[in-house]
Amino acid sequence: MKYPSLILFCLFSLSTLFAQKDYYFPKRNDLWEIKAPTTFKIDARKLQEVVDFAQRNEYSGSRDLRIAILKGFEREPFHEILGPTKKRGGPAGMILKNGYIIAQWGDTKRVDMTFSVTKSFLSTVAGLAVDHGLIAQTSDRAANYIWDGTFDGEHNKKITWEHLLQQNSDWSGELWGGKDWADRPPREGDLDDWKFRKLNEPGTVMEYNDVRVNVLAYALTHVWRKPLPMVLKENLMDKIGASTTWRWHGYYDAWTEIDGVRMKSVTGGGHSGAGMFISTEDMARFGLVFLNKGKWKDQQLISQDWIKRAIEPSKPNVNYGFMWWLNKKGNRHWEGLSENIYYAAGFGGNYIVIDQENDLVVVTRWLEPSKLGEFMTMLNTALK
Numbered sequence: 608m609k610y611p612s613l614i615l616f617c618l619f620s621l622s623t624l625f626a627q628k629d630y631y632f633p634k635r636n637d638l639w640e641i642k643a644p645t646t647f648k649i650d651a652r653k654l655q656e657v658v659d660f661a662q663r664n665e666y667s668g669s670r671d672l673r674i675a676i677l678k679g680f681e682r683e684p685f686h687e688i689l690g691p692t693k694k695r696g697g698p699a700g701m702i703l704k705n706g707y708i709i710a711q712w713g714d715t716k717r718v719d720m721t722f723s724v725t726k727s728f729l730s731t732v733a734g735l736a737v738d739h740g741l742i743a744q745t746s747d748r749a750a751n752y753i754w755d756g757t758f759d760g761e762h763n764k765k766i767t768w769e770h771l772l773q774q775n776s777d778w779s780g781e782l783w784g785g786k787d788w789a790d791r792p793p794r795e796g797d798l799d800d801w802k803f804r805k806l807n808e809p810g811t812v813m814e815y816n817d818v819r820v821n822v823l824a825y826a827l828t829h830v831w832r833k834p835l836p837m838v839l840k841e842n843l844m845d846k847i848g849a850s851t852t853w854r855w856h857g858y859y860d861a862w863t864e865i866d867g868v869r870m871k872s873v874t875g876g877g878h879s880g881a882g883m884f885i886s887t888e889d890m891a892r893f894g895l896v897f898l899n900k901g902k903w904k905d906q907q908l909i910s911q912d913w914i915k916r917a918i919e920p921s922k923p924n925v926n927y928g929f930m931w932w933l934n935k936k937g938n939r940h941w942e943g944l945s946e947n948i949y950y951a952a953g954f955g956g957n958y959i960v961i962d963q964e965n966d967l968v969v970v971t972r973w974l975e976p977s978k979l980g981e982f983m984t985m986l987n988t989a990l991k
Contacts, residue, residue: 628966631706632904635848642707649709653989658712660982665698666956666973672720675955680878684789684798689858690874690881695719700971701891715887718852719972722876722953725883726820729875730772730930732827732835734913735842741830745769753826762806770809771823772929773921777807778819783861785818813924820875828863834870847896847903849889856881878954887970894959894968918949941980944987965990
């Protein structure tokens with residue numbers, strides 16, 4: 608008669624072992640709950656040193672982002688501002704442990720450009736399309752969904768959603784006035800070399816390129832048949848209690864027509880303007896849903912399967928997944944830190960870092976990009 612009790616005890620123990628971690632999820636417009644670092648056995652003095660480091664090492668570019676953008680990408684031929692920009696604030700950030708704030712600095716409610724952090728939002732919209740069955744699988748060719756000429760040609764017709772998400776498609780063409788070959792061209796050669804280069808087989812070489820990212824955004828707009836900011840708002844941002852202040856912009860002339868409705872096609876970055884304009888707190892909410900494997904409280908908003916696939920290393924670049932950077936042993940590895948860390952990164956030092964093993968979300972704005980590894984190493988030291 609003791610066996611049933613033993614079985615129940617074992618089942619209870621297993622359910623406890625595999626239970627969801629006790630994370631805190633702030634309601635919309637609530638004051639985000641703060642806990643002392645010592646609550647989690649984190650060294651408060653060392654954590655303050657991390658905050659001080661972030662504030663001391665502000666991004667060296669101009670706070671007038673039009674100037675910073677034009678200076679930062681001045682070697683690109685024909686580069687110009689094509690979409691909205693905004694003067695930025697100073698350094699800001701939040702460090703969450705189990706969802707609670709254990710450190711914050713700067714104006715965390717201020718809305719600023721976030722540049723290529725936008726790519727991780729775009730990747731998520733692609734994931735939602737897969738979760739909703741609008742895209743059967745990422746190995747499908749984009750040309751099977753978009754038949755308006757965007758993926759015509761012997762080379763472009765081979766490109767899959769996966770190639771676009773991993774930035775190894777080598778899509779060739781022009782969109783919204785941007786030429787693929789003129790976006791971040793090689794250091795060597797000149798216009799003719801770049802324009803008439805031999806194309807790489809899709810999936811073999813990663814090239815960070817905003818024109819091709821914007822092709823993905825355009826293609827997803829046609830798959831969803833509605834503007835992507837609306838998709839993100841309805842399927843994610845409203846459900847995680849994000850504020851009403853974030854905006855996702857496209858270039859001024861980036862208009863397309865679907866079902867007789869004229870709508871804007873957004874960008875996946877901001878190096879010609881546009882992209883995601885968002886507060887530190889809303890970035891932290893976005894990070895928290897990824898820390899919790901796609902759930903906000905008990906509601907699964909993004910499938911765990913998608914998140915798992917999004918942070919798998921691509922073949923050409925072990926440090927890049929589906930528009931998330933990965934801390935694998937490669938050119939962008941932080942020695943001594945978990946290889947399971949992944950992060951969104953944007954021009955000017957904008958980051959959302961997910962550290963699953965330590966239950967951390969780190970958002971930092973306008974940190975000198977070369978200092979991020981040192982910042983994360985200091986934070987890791989504070990945890991021990």
